[in-house]
Amino acid sequence: MELSLNKKALILSLVTILLLFSFSLVALSADIHIEIDGNTLQSDVVPIIKDARILVPFRIIAEAIDIDVSWDEQTKSINAQKGADKLILNIGSKTAYFNKVPVLLDVAPEIINNRVLIPLRFFSNVFDCEVGWLEASKTAIIKTPSPAMRAVGYYALGDSQSSSWTDLFTTPYPETNMGNTELITDLALGWYSLDENGNLLTKSRTGWQRPEGWETVLRAAKKYNLDTEMVIHMTNEGHIITSLLTNPHSVDQAIKQIVLESANYAGVNLDLEGLGLSEKG
Structure with a gap:
Protein backbone atom coordinates (compact mmCIF):
# COMPACT_ATOMS: atom_id res chain seq x y z
CA MET A 1 0.00 0.00 0.00
CA GLU A 2 2.87 2.37 0.88
CA LEU A 3 4.64 1.48 -2.42
CA SER A 4 1.48 2.21 -4.36
CA LEU A 5 1.12 5.60 -2.68
CA ASN A 6 4.76 6.42 -3.41
CA LYS A 7 4.23 5.58 -7.10
CA LYS A 8 1.14 7.78 -7.23
CA ALA A 9 3.02 10.61 -5.54
CA LEU A 10 5.90 10.25 -8.00
CA ILE A 11 3.57 10.25 -11.01
CA LEU A 12 1.69 13.26 -9.64
CA SER A 13 4.96 15.12 -9.12
CA LEU A 14 6.11 14.36 -12.68
CA VAL A 15 2.79 15.48 -14.14
CA THR A 16 2.94 18.69 -12.11
CA ILE A 17 6.48 19.42 -13.30
CA LEU A 18 5.56 18.78 -16.95
CA LEU A 19 2.49 20.98 -16.70
CA LEU A 20 4.46 23.80 -15.11
CA PHE A 21 7.14 23.52 -17.81
CA SER A 22 4.50 23.50 -20.53
CA PHE A 23 2.73 26.55 -19.13
CA SER A 24 6.08 28.30 -18.75
CA LEU A 25 6.99 27.65 -22.39
CA VAL A 26 3.60 28.82 -23.66
CA ALA A 27 3.78 31.96 -21.55
CA LEU A 28 7.28 32.68 -22.81
CA SER A 29 6.33 32.06 -26.43
CA ALA A 30 3.22 34.20 -26.23
CA ASP A 31 5.34 37.14 -25.10
CA ILE A 32 7.76 36.92 -28.04
CA HIS A 33 7.27 39.42 -30.85
CA ILE A 34 8.69 39.79 -34.36
CA GLU A 35 9.76 43.13 -35.82
CA ILE A 36 10.85 43.59 -39.44
CA ASP A 37 12.41 46.90 -40.43
CA GLY A 38 10.71 48.62 -37.51
CA ASN A 39 7.25 47.13 -38.18
CA THR A 40 5.63 44.57 -35.90
CA LEU A 41 4.70 41.39 -37.76
CA GLN A 42 1.42 39.71 -36.85
CA SER A 43 1.55 35.91 -36.95
CA ASP A 44 -0.89 33.17 -36.01
CA VAL A 45 2.07 31.17 -34.68
CA VAL A 46 4.30 32.83 -32.11
CA PRO A 47 8.05 32.17 -31.97
CA ILE A 48 9.42 29.67 -29.48
CA ILE A 49 12.75 29.13 -27.76
CA LYS A 50 14.29 25.70 -28.23
CA ASP A 51 17.81 24.61 -27.32
CA ALA A 52 18.59 28.25 -26.50
CA ARG A 53 17.65 29.22 -30.05
CA ILE A 54 14.74 31.42 -31.14
CA LEU A 55 12.57 29.67 -33.72
CA VAL A 56 10.33 31.87 -35.86
CA PRO A 57 7.62 31.10 -38.44
CA PHE A 58 9.37 30.95 -41.80
CA ARG A 59 6.68 31.64 -44.40
CA ILE A 60 5.20 34.83 -42.94
CA ILE A 61 8.65 36.36 -42.43
CA ALA A 62 9.92 35.21 -45.83
CA GLU A 63 6.93 36.66 -47.65
CA ALA A 64 7.29 39.92 -45.71
CA ILE A 65 10.78 40.34 -47.19
CA ASP A 66 9.70 39.38 -50.72
CA ILE A 67 10.77 35.74 -50.71
CA ASP A 68 8.51 33.35 -52.65
CA VAL A 69 7.69 30.23 -50.62
CA SER A 70 6.13 26.89 -51.58
CA TRP A 71 5.57 23.64 -49.69
CA ASP A 72 6.41 20.19 -51.11
CA GLU A 73 4.13 17.73 -49.34
CA GLN A 74 5.83 14.69 -50.82
CA THR A 75 9.31 15.53 -49.56
CA LYS A 76 8.15 17.53 -46.51
CA SER A 77 10.33 20.41 -47.58
CA ILE A 78 10.06 24.15 -48.16
CA ASN A 79 11.25 25.74 -51.38
CA ALA A 80 12.03 29.45 -51.19
CA GLN A 81 13.31 31.78 -53.86
CA LYS A 82 14.35 35.43 -54.06
CA GLY A 83 15.67 36.54 -57.41
CA ALA A 84 18.20 33.97 -58.55
CA ASP A 85 18.74 32.58 -55.02
CA LYS A 86 17.02 29.30 -54.14
CA LEU A 87 16.67 27.67 -50.73
CA ILE A 88 15.45 24.22 -49.69
CA LEU A 89 14.58 23.45 -46.04
CA ASN A 90 13.80 19.91 -44.94
CA ILE A 91 11.66 19.27 -41.87
CA GLY A 92 13.64 17.53 -39.14
CA SER A 93 16.99 18.08 -40.86
CA LYS A 94 19.67 20.55 -39.80
CA THR A 95 20.99 20.67 -43.38
CA ALA A 96 19.45 23.18 -45.78
CA TYR A 97 20.51 23.82 -49.35
CA PHE A 98 21.14 27.35 -50.58
CA ASN A 99 21.81 27.46 -54.32
CA LYS A 100 22.53 23.72 -54.01
CA VAL A 101 25.23 24.31 -51.37
CA PRO A 102 24.65 22.61 -47.97
CA VAL A 103 24.09 25.04 -45.09
CA LEU A 104 23.86 23.91 -41.45
CA LEU A 105 21.14 25.17 -39.10
CA ASP A 106 21.53 25.35 -35.32
CA VAL A 107 18.16 23.65 -34.89
CA ALA A 108 16.23 21.60 -37.44
CA PRO A 109 13.03 23.15 -38.84
CA GLU A 110 9.87 21.80 -37.27
CA ILE A 111 6.14 22.07 -37.79
CA ILE A 112 3.96 23.64 -35.10
CA ASN A 113 0.26 24.26 -35.75
CA ASN A 114 0.82 23.61 -39.47
CA ARG A 115 3.53 26.26 -39.62
CA VAL A 116 7.25 25.67 -40.22
CA LEU A 117 9.54 27.30 -37.66
CA ILE A 118 13.27 27.83 -38.22
CA PRO A 119 16.08 29.48 -36.24
CA LEU A 120 15.98 33.28 -36.42
CA ARG A 121 19.72 33.41 -37.06
CA PHE A 122 19.26 31.59 -40.36
CA PHE A 123 17.84 34.74 -41.97
CA SER A 124 21.18 36.40 -41.28
CA ASN A 125 23.26 33.53 -42.62
CA VAL A 126 21.38 33.13 -45.90
CA PHE A 127 19.47 36.30 -46.75
CA ASP A 128 21.97 38.88 -45.43
CA CYS A 129 19.50 40.24 -42.88
CA GLU A 130 20.62 41.75 -39.60
CA VAL A 131 18.97 39.86 -36.75
CA GLY A 132 18.87 40.61 -33.05
CA TRP A 133 17.05 39.99 -29.82
CA LEU A 134 15.66 42.58 -27.40
CA GLU A 135 15.42 40.81 -24.07
CA ALA A 136 13.43 43.56 -22.33
CA SER A 137 10.54 43.38 -24.81
CA LYS A 138 11.09 39.77 -25.91
CA THR A 139 11.30 40.94 -29.52
CA ALA A 140 13.07 39.25 -32.42
CA ILE A 141 14.48 41.97 -34.67
CA ILE A 142 15.04 41.51 -38.42
CA LYS A 143 16.52 44.24 -40.61
CA THR A 144 16.58 43.60 -44.34
CA PRO A 145 19.47 44.78 -46.56
CA SER A 146 19.05 48.28 -47.95
CA PRO A 147 17.98 48.19 -51.61
CA ALA A 148 20.42 49.47 -54.18
CA MET A 149 19.81 53.15 -54.76
CA ARG A 150 19.83 54.71 -58.20
CA ALA A 151 20.88 58.32 -58.74
Missing part, protein backbone atom coordinates in the same frame (compact mmCIF):
# COMPACT_ATOMS: atom_id res chain seq x y z
CA VAL A 152 19.67 60.13 -61.84
CA GLY A 153 21.59 63.01 -63.37
CA TYR A 154 19.81 65.35 -65.80
CA TYR A 155 21.62 66.17 -69.01
CA ALA A 156 20.41 68.96 -71.29
CA LEU A 157 21.77 71.22 -73.99
CA GLY A 158 24.04 73.80 -72.41
CA ASP A 159 24.93 77.37 -73.32
CA SER A 160 27.99 79.62 -73.30
CA GLN A 161 27.97 79.60 -69.49
CA SER A 162 27.36 75.93 -68.73
CA SER A 163 27.76 72.47 -70.18
CA SER A 164 26.26 69.20 -69.01
CA TRP A 165 29.10 67.39 -70.77
CA THR A 166 31.77 69.27 -68.81
CA ASP A 167 29.82 68.90 -65.56
CA LEU A 168 29.62 65.14 -66.06
CA PHE A 169 32.98 64.26 -67.59
CA THR A 170 34.98 67.25 -66.22
CA THR A 171 36.55 67.81 -69.61
CA PRO A 172 35.47 69.71 -72.74
CA TYR A 173 33.43 67.96 -75.43
CA PRO A 174 34.10 65.48 -76.99
CA GLU A 175 36.82 64.22 -74.61
CA THR A 176 35.78 62.03 -71.67
CA ASN A 177 37.05 61.27 -68.18
CA MET A 178 35.47 59.30 -65.39
CA GLY A 179 34.81 62.71 -63.85
CA ASN A 180 31.54 62.67 -61.93
CA THR A 181 30.14 59.56 -63.58
CA GLU A 182 30.58 57.58 -60.35
CA LEU A 183 28.04 59.84 -58.63
CA ILE A 184 25.11 58.68 -60.76
CA THR A 185 23.67 55.48 -62.21
CA ASP A 186 21.31 56.95 -64.81
CA LEU A 187 21.50 59.81 -67.26
CA ALA A 188 18.20 61.52 -68.06
CA LEU A 189 18.65 63.24 -71.42
CA GLY A 190 16.39 66.27 -71.84
CA TRP A 191 16.20 66.25 -75.60
CA TYR A 192 12.55 65.72 -76.55
CA SER A 193 9.07 67.17 -76.47
CA LEU A 194 5.66 66.49 -78.05
CA ASP A 195 3.16 68.69 -79.81
CA GLU A 196 -0.61 68.50 -79.34
CA ASN A 197 -0.87 66.06 -82.26
CA GLY A 198 1.47 63.53 -80.68
CA ASN A 199 4.47 64.27 -82.88
CA LEU A 200 7.82 63.70 -81.17
CA LEU A 201 9.97 66.83 -81.34
CA THR A 202 13.75 67.13 -81.03
CA LYS A 203 13.44 70.91 -80.72
CA SER A 204 10.72 72.34 -78.48
CA ARG A 205 9.28 75.79 -77.94
CA THR A 206 10.53 75.66 -74.33
CA GLY A 207 14.15 75.33 -75.42
CA TRP A 208 14.64 71.59 -74.94
CA GLN A 209 16.36 70.09 -77.97
CA ARG A 210 18.52 67.20 -79.01
CA PRO A 211 22.04 68.44 -79.82
CA GLU A 212 24.17 67.58 -82.79
CA GLY A 213 26.42 64.68 -81.95
CA TRP A 214 23.87 63.26 -79.49
CA GLU A 215 25.04 59.75 -80.36
CA THR A 216 28.42 60.68 -78.84
CA VAL A 217 26.70 61.26 -75.50
CA LEU A 218 25.08 57.82 -75.66
CA ARG A 219 28.40 56.16 -76.44
CA ALA A 220 30.11 58.00 -73.58
CA ALA A 221 27.33 57.00 -71.17
CA LYS A 222 27.71 53.36 -72.20
CA LYS A 223 31.47 53.59 -71.72
CA TYR A 224 30.97 54.53 -68.07
CA ASN A 225 28.08 52.09 -67.48
CA LEU A 226 25.37 54.72 -67.21
CA ASP A 227 21.82 53.80 -68.17
CA THR A 228 20.14 56.44 -70.32
CA GLU A 229 16.58 57.75 -70.34
CA MET A 230 14.96 59.84 -73.05
CA VAL A 231 13.26 62.75 -71.30
CA ILE A 232 10.13 64.14 -72.94
CA HIS A 233 9.39 67.59 -71.55
CA MET A 234 6.11 69.45 -72.00
CA THR A 235 4.31 72.29 -70.27
CA ASN A 236 0.56 72.73 -70.40
CA GLU A 237 0.78 76.32 -71.56
CA GLY A 238 -2.06 76.83 -74.03
CA HIS A 239 -3.52 73.49 -72.81
CA ILE A 240 -1.21 71.57 -75.15
CA ILE A 241 -0.91 68.55 -72.84
CA THR A 242 -4.66 68.53 -72.24
CA SER A 243 -5.35 68.63 -75.99
CA LEU A 244 -2.93 65.77 -76.55
CA LEU A 245 -4.31 63.52 -73.82
CA THR A 246 -7.95 64.04 -74.78
CA ASN A 247 -7.37 63.05 -78.41
CA PRO A 248 -7.07 59.25 -78.82
CA HIS A 249 -5.45 59.60 -82.25
CA SER A 250 -2.81 61.97 -80.88
CA VAL A 251 -2.11 59.66 -77.93
CA ASP A 252 -1.69 56.71 -80.29
CA GLN A 253 0.65 58.74 -82.48
CA ALA A 254 2.74 59.77 -79.46
CA ILE A 255 3.03 56.20 -78.20
CA LYS A 256 4.19 54.89 -81.56
CA GLN A 257 6.86 57.55 -81.96
CA ILE A 258 8.10 57.24 -78.37
CA VAL A 259 8.37 53.45 -78.65
CA LEU A 260 10.33 53.76 -81.88
CA GLU A 261 12.77 56.34 -80.52
CA SER A 262 13.16 54.63 -77.12
CA ALA A 263 15.06 51.78 -78.76
CA ASN A 264 18.13 53.99 -78.31
CA TYR A 265 17.64 54.23 -74.54
CA ALA A 266 17.14 52.13 -71.43
CA GLY A 267 13.95 53.95 -70.45
CA VAL A 268 11.56 56.85 -70.97
CA ASN A 269 11.11 59.77 -68.56
CA LEU A 270 7.92 61.83 -69.00
CA ASP A 271 8.23 65.36 -67.59
CA LEU A 272 4.72 66.83 -68.00
CA GLU A 273 4.40 70.12 -66.12
CA GLY A 274 1.37 72.22 -65.23
CA LEU A 275 -1.24 69.58 -66.01
CA GLY A 276 -4.44 70.51 -64.16
CA LEU A 277 -2.84 73.59 -62.63
CA SER A 278 -5.46 76.01 -63.98
CA GLU A 279 -8.41 73.62 -63.95
CA LYS A 280 -11.43 74.44 -61.79
CA GLY A 281 -14.26 72.40 -60.35
